[in-house]
Every structure is written in structure tokens, then in C-alpha cells.
Amino acid sequence: xxxxxxxxxxxxxxxxxxxRLLTSGQLQxxxxxxxxxxxxxxxxxxxxxxxxxxxxLTHGAIDRFPWDAL
Amino acid sequence: xxxxxxxxxxxxxxEQRILGILIKYPEKVDQVIDxxxxxxxxxxxxxxxxxxxxxxxxxxxxxxxxxIYNRLRRSSTIESPAQMLIGLTExxxxxxxxxxxxxxxxxxxxxxxxxxxxxxxxxxAVDEGDQDLSSIQAKAQELIFAATQNTLQGEDxxxxxxxxxxxCYINLVERRQGISDAYGLSVRFPSIDAMTxxxxxxxxxxxxxxxxxxxxxxxxxxxxNVAKRHIPVLVMSLEMDxxxxxxxxxxxxxxxxxxxxxFEITSSEYQTRLSDEQFSKAQRVFNELYRLPIQIIDKRxxxxxxxxxxxxxxxxxxxxxxxxxxxxxxxxxxxxxGQRSWSLLVGEMVRELRDLAGELDVPIVLLxxxxxxxxxxxxKRPMMSDLRDSGNIEEFADAVVFLYRDDYYHPEEAVxxxxxGQVEIIFAKQRKGPTxxxxxxxxxxxxxxxxxxxxxxxx
Numbered sequence: 042x043x044x045x046x047x048x049x050x051x052x053x054x055x056x057x058x059x060x061r062l063l064t065s066g067q068l069q070x071x072x073x074x075x076x077x078x079x080x081x082x083x084x085x086x087x088x089x090x091x092x093x094x095x096x097x098l099t100h101g102a103i104d105r106f107p108w109d110a111l
Numbered sequence: 112x113x114x115x116x117x118x119x120x121x122x123x124x125x126e127q128r129i130l131g132i133l134i135k136y137p138e139k140v141d142q143v144i145d146x147x148x149x150x151x152x153x154x155x156x157x158x159x160x161x162x163x164x165x166x167x168x169x170x171x172x173x174x175x176x177x178x179i180y181n182r183l184r185r186s187s188t189i190e191s192p193a194q195m196l197i198g199l200t201e202x203x204x205x206x207x208x209x210x211x212x213x214x215x216x217x218x219x220x221x222x223x224x225x226x227x228x229x230x231x232x233x234x235x236a237v238d239e240g241d242q243d244l245s246s247i248q249a250k251a252q253e254l255i256f257a258a259t260q261n262t263l264q265g266e267d268x269x270x271x272x273x274x275x276x277x278x279c280y281i282n283l284v285e286r287r288q289g290i291s292d293a294y295g296l297s298v299r300f301p302s303i304d305a306m307t308x309x310x311x312x313x314x315x316x317x318x319x320x321x322x323x324x325x326x327x328x329x330x331x332x333x334x335x336n337v338a339k340r341h342i343p344v345l346v347m348s349l350e351m352d353x354x355x356x357x358x359x360x361x362x363x364x365x366x367x368x369x370x371x372x373x374f375e376i377t378s379s380e381y382q383t384r385l386s387d388e389q390f391s392k393a394q395r396v397f398n399e400l401y402r403l404p405i406q407i408i409d410k411r412x413x414x415x416x417x418x419x420x421x422x423x424x425x426x427x428x429x430x431x432x433x434x435x436x437x438x439x440x441x442x443x444x445x446x447x448x449g450q451r452s453w454s455l456l457v458g459e460m461v462r463e464l465r466d467l468a469g470e471l472d473v474p475i476v477l478l479x480x481x482x483x484x485x486x487x488x489x490x491k492r493p494m495m496s497d498l499r500d501s502g503n504i505e506e507f508a509d510a511v512v513f514l515y516r517d518d519y520y521h522p523e524e525a526v527x528x529x530x531x532g533q534v535e536i537i538f539a540k541q542r543k544g545p546t547x548x549x550x551x552x553x554x555x556x557x558x559x560x561x562x563x564x565x566x567x568x569x570x
Binding site for chain 1: 181
């Protein structure tokens, strides 16, 4: 159960960071809403669905992410 | 008063633990929802989060921090919902901590309620000190009662059939062994008892009639009959004073000497001067009556709230209080007149008295006048529509009983037919029994009813 608690804390920290970006104008309201939507259902998405959601959110920038380097 | 406001009973840790557990184990909401209301949470943010959890749960949605965050963000009631929720994640607790935390919150909330009542009573006494003292005392009792009564509300109100049947079985055995009355409270008029199987606890019984039909007399006869079995009775008389009631009780008992010729004590003799022998007999009656557990409140213009406060007091002093008689409905003072119609106010008072019967677990017999509509009909037997200002009296009452004396309207015929003094007790409504009519004889000069017919027409 520790993973539930940890993952919820991580999500909230991430949301808090996004809130700050939103306040400073570095993140659009629509994008923030999308982030919240993804976080909410993240456990229900397949890997492919998640990737498509992130692609839409990042306007395709995720394709340029060096996944192989991870 | 600062010492009170600075020390508001609260348990922030317990509030956080409950919220943490509910978010982590949403299925536990079922266990909590009927026992904790938002106001059980002292911290306004916690209260808001709890309401959000309940809303999400009721909407069938899943409960997560993100969902809660979304809701809180949209409502804009909390400055930084994420930060607040992060704080809450520090309170992740084991499920086993749920029950003790609920108990802690309920205790703290009950204490806060008590403190609020104290504050209100204080301002009542200080700011409204020039008001009638009994009215302030009644309000104070109301406040204290409300502050203490709800403590148990929300406990498991579901009863298994096994528990219910157990109680029914015990009652059955007690009735069989003669420990308790047959089902309800017997008023020792066999015809009436046969119709009602006894007055039921929590029931409101309306006893209505036109003036001079004998409704107060019948009610007082019932009171004495009940009290003779050592069952405490409370009489609230808004019309007659204590001495009038006392005299009526004595007089109805003096009826026993009616057949004793020279020793008979008539109403006029009782009210003037008795012979030595008569006085000795009257003394005997007084000695018998002294012991009866009858409490009388004779105050005009009582409101339902005041009656409730007084009845609660009597019930506390006599937990086995068996019957309350109120004489009569139309003399009860409405609490707030406002723009509402008299009929609505009367309906409201009747509903409150029915609730009081339920709360005190005792039958209440409420006497009522009938409107003049009866007089304009050829058949003057009362009907439901004759309940003056009836509103929804009929709806709220568990039983409606009318008295009708034919000899009042047709005295000569009654003499010819031998029905003089015959009173029809018309059971127009009984939630737990049949409707129909039974007959008693009313000996007016003794304000005494006799059950000599005992041939109820039950349908």
C-alpha cells in the first residue's frame, strides 16, 4: 500500500508544480486541465493510450524525447 | 467567555486521519457517511474535503486526490488545494484507526454543540432577561436538549428482525404473565380497551367533541384509572385550574356512594357542606387519591415548546410516565404567528405533539374542540371535517375519537328511549385498530363515565 501513498504524493507534488507554472503564465489553462485528466486516469490507460495523450499534450514534442537514453 | 472560545474542542489529527483513510479506502465511506456530517469537522478545509468526498461517492465517481483537487480548485474555496492535499497525505493511517477517529470527532462535535447552547442560553438570560422567565427556561431546556439529543443520531438505526421479534416475544410473555397491559395502556373502560387494545406508546390520540359532551371528564376518568395502577400520569390543563381538576377527580370518585341514599354525596353537597358521615366518606376518597401519581400543570397560554420542556422534566423525574393528557388543543399558544394560517399552525402543533409522544415513548391524549359545523347538520354526530381548524390534524393523529351525546340534542327522546346519559365514543380513525362506535354512560353530576353497555360495534 506504500506505493499508493507514494504515487499520490508524487501526483500532488507534480500538480503543485503545474499550479506554479500556471500562475507564472508558463502553462496554459487547457494544458493544465489535460494534465489533471491524465493524472486522474493514468492507471487505466494502456501504454499506447497514455503515449497518445502525452503526444497531444506536448504537441508532438514527446516523440523527440530520447527514450532510449533512459 | 474568551476561555471558552479559545478552547474549542477539536481533533485535527483525527479529522486528517479520517480523510486520509476515506481517500485510500473509498469503500469505507459507507461506514462513515451516516455517522459523520460535515459539521463534525471543525477545520473548514477538512469539512470541505469531507463534503467533496461524500459528493464524489454519492455521484458514483471514484475518489482520488486528483478528483478532490479538481473539485476544490473549481470551487475556489481553498487557496492552494494541492498544498493542502499534500499535507493530508501525511496523515495516511491504518483502517483500524477509523473507528476511534470517528468517535473522537463525534465527541468533539457534541462538546462544541453543548458550548454553543451554553453561549445561546447565556445571551438569552442576558439579552432577553426582561422576557417571561418560564419562556426563557423553556428555550434554555430546548437548547440543552437539542445539544445533547443528537449525540446518538446516526448510530446504526437498522434493526434485525431477530432483535425486533425478541422484543415482541418479551412483550407477549409479559402480557401473558399479566406483567404488562394487553398490548397498550388500558384505561379500564373495557369497551374502549377492546377497541384500542390499549393506548399505544408514541401515539397521539385526539379526543374531540363539542362543549359539554364530557371530553375532559372522560380524559380525567382515564387518568385516574391509569394512575390507580401506580402508573404516573401528566395532565396539562390550559383551561381548568388545579383545584377544579382536583374537585372533578374527587367528585367522580364520590360516585361510589350514589346508591347509599342518605350517605350519597352529590355535587352540590360536595361544593357546599357535608354531614359528618359524608365528610368521613369524602376523607376516605381523599386518602385513596392522595397516593395517585398524577402530576398537574395548570397554566393557560402554554406553547408546545413549553409543554415539551415540562413534559421532558416530568419524564426525567418519572421515567415510567405512562400517559399525558392535554386539555385542549385550541388553547395552545402558537409559537410564531407570522403570515401562516391558523390551520397550518394548528397542524404544526399537532405534529410537534405527536413527535413529543414518540420522543417520550408515551401516549398523548390531546383534547380538541369541534367546529360549529356539527350544529348545522341534522345528524350531529361528529365527522373528521368537524375538527376545528382541522388542517392536517387528522393526518398527524394516530387515533381520532369523537364523543357524541344524543340526549344533549334530543333530551326528551332520550328520556323516552332510556338513552339518557348515553355517550357514543366514535373511533373515526385508528392507525393500529378498527374504527367503530362504543357506548358509555355519562353521569354528568359526578363527571363520571360508566362502561355498562360494553357492546362495541367494531368494523
